[in-house]
Amino acid sequence: MARLQSNMHDLLTEEVLKALFSKNIYTVLKFIQAEIKQIGSITTLQYKDIVTIRKHLLNKHSAVVTNALDHWNELVSKTALIPTGIKSLDRILQGGLTTGNIYEICGLPSSGKTQLCLTLMKNVSLLNLNVFWIDTKGDFTGRKMKSMLDANGTPEDVMSKMLVKQLHTQHELVSALYQIKEDVYTRKLRLRLLIIDSLPPLFYQSQDFERNYGVMNDFVNVLHFLARELQIAIVVTNVITTWYEGDFNIDSAITEKLGLGKYWYNVANTRFVIKKDRLTILKSNRLLKGVSCPIRICDEGIV
Incomplete structure (x- = not known):
C-alpha cells in the first residue's frame, strides 16, 4: 500500500512519478502489477530500468509472514x-x-x-x-x-x-x-x-x-x-x-x-x-x- 516516492529508487525521479500519477499509478502495488510495456509507454524508463525498480520494490515491500494468533x-x-x-x-x-x-x-x-x-x-x-x-x-x-x-x-x-x-x-x-x-x-x-x-x-x-x-x-x-x-x-x-x-x-x-x-x-x-x-x-x-x-x-x- 506504500505510495510511490522519489526516495524509493534513484530512477523514480519527480518527472517519472508525475507521469505515473497521471495514469493513476500511485502505489508500489499498482507499479508492480502494471505491464512493463505500459510503464515504458508512460515514462522514459528503459525495459531493464523498470525490471530493476520492480525487483527493488518487491524486495523492500514484500509482506512478512505471521501466524493467525499473533x-x-x-x-x-x-x-x-x-x-x-x-x-x-x-x-x-x-x-x-x-x-x-x-x-x-x-x-x-x-x-x-x-x-x-x-x-x-x-x-x-x-x-x-x-x-x-x-x-x-x-x-x-x-x-x-x-x-x-x-x-x-x-x-x-x-x-x-x-x-x-x-x-x-x-x-x-x-x-x-x-x-x-x-x-x-x-x-x-x-x-x-x-x-x-x-x-x-x-x-x-x-x-x-x-x-x-x-x-x-x-x-x-x-x-x-x-x-x-x-x-x-x-x-x-x-x-x-x-x-x-x-x-x-x-x-x-x-x-x-x-x-x-x-x-x-x-x-x-x-x-x-x-x-x-x-x-x-x-x-x-x-x-x-x-x-x-x-x-x-x-x-x-x-x-
Whole structure:
C-alpha cells in the first residue's frame, strides 16, 4: 500500500512519478502489477530500468509472514472504542466508534451531517485525541467550533487537537491520505479519528467514469489501510438525492438514492442516515440494522 516516492529508487525521479500519477499509478502495488510495456509507454524508463525498480520494490515491500494468533493478538491490543459524547448515539453504537471501521453518515442536503461531524470532532478532541478533518466543501470554520466550545464551557486550547485540511480535487484527497499515513509513522501522530466531509463534491467533478473509478479504487484502498492497519476510526459523509418518476404529486413516485454509486455502496462497515431528529442504522456488519436514536441540534452541537 506504500505510495510511490522519489526516495524509493534513484530512477523514480519527480518527472517519472508525475507521469505515473497521471495514469493513476500511485502505489508500489499498482507499479508492480502494471505491464512493463505500459510503464515504458508512460515514462522514459528503459525495459531493464523498470525490471530493476520492480525487483527493488518487491524486495523492500514484500509482506512478512505471521501466524493467525499473533495477528489477532496485535489487532486486539490496538483496537479502541471511542465514545462520541452523544449518549443516544453511543447506546446504539454499543459504546462508541470502534477503530478499524469506516462509518458513513448520509442524508439529504442540509440534514445535519456536517453538524454531527463537528460534534464528533469536538467531543473526541476532549478525550485528548487528535482528530483530522478533511474539508471538501469549505464548511469547516474555526468560529463555529469556537462557539460550540463556548456553549459547552470548554477551553479553546482543545482546538489544538483539531487538524483541518481543505482540498478541492480527487488527487489532493488521495495525496492527503498518504500524507496522514506518513505522519502517523514518522511524526508519531496520535490519530484516532478521521472525518471526511464530504466525498460527492470531488467525485462529481468529472464525467470521466473510468478515471473516477480508478481514483475511487485508490482512495478506498488507502482508506482501508488507515482504518485497519493504523486502527483509525473513519467517518465519511455522503449525500442522498431525491428522484421523481412520473407524477410529482404521488409519493410512490419519489425514490431516494445514495451518492457515489454501487462501488462505494459496500465500502463502509456501518452506514447511518440522518433524517429530521433521528439517526438510523441502515447497514452494519456488527450492529443491529434499523435501530435508531433521537438527536437534537443546539448551540453545543448535536446531543
